[in-house]
Amino acid sequence: MFHKVKSVSALPEFKLSVQFSEGVTKIYDVSPLFDKWSMFAPLKDNPELFYTVEVDVGGYGIIWGDEADISCDELWENGEVIETPFDGLMSFGDATTLWSLNESTLRKAIAYGKLVNGVDVCKFGKQWVVSMAAMIREYGNPKM
Numbered sequence: 001m002f003h004k005v006k007s008v009s010a011l012p013e014f015k016l017s018v019q020f021s022e023g024v025t026k027i028y029d030v031s032p033l034f035d036k037w038s039m040f041a042p043l044k045d046n047p048e049l050f051y052t053v054e055v056d057v058g059g060y061g062i063i064w065g066d067e068a069d070i071s072c073d074e075l076w077e078n079g080e081v082i083e084t085p086f087d088g089l090m091s092f093g094d095a096t097t098l099w100s101l102n103e104s105t106l107r108k109a110i111a112y113g114k115l116v117n118g119v120d121v122c123k124f125g126k127q128w129v130v131s132m133a134a135m136i137r138e139y140g141n142p143k144m
Helices: 032-036 038-045 072-078 092-099 103-111 132-139
Strands: 005-011 015-020 025-029 061-064 068-071 080-082 089-091 121-124 127-131
Touching: 005 061, 015 072, 025 072, 032 038, 038 068, 061 072, 068 072, 089 092, 089 132, 092 103, 092 127, 092 132, 103 127, 127 132
Parallel strands: none
Antiparallel strands: 005 015, 015 025, 025 080, 061 068, 089 127, 121 127
8 A cells, every 4th residue: 555645744853743644643763864874964964954844746755855855655664653633534635546536426425324424524614534444434445
């Protein structure tokens, strides 16, 4: 399964909080990379630069400008899972990407009672959020 990065935040002590599109958050420690790969040395020498981290286009990893990057697979495999109140929740956009569906399919599932509003899904403003458990129950494991 391919894991896309949804967001990243720099934390003290050269750690990153990485949220994946399937609603899992992991903490990744960048400091072991400083001695292993020279491209990460500027991050150690300039902590302000470390805080400029952002998600790469398409969510395939994270980047610091054009110099250093870390793939989503590395972040997933070597990050430490942490519990948050948002675990297992994802936007309809992320769910449709992971399951190769249209958003209209999910809206119809709500209308027909397959996905129950307030239990499986919830709308915040204009954004629908769905639980991973409900998606697996109704559509099986993600296609990606």
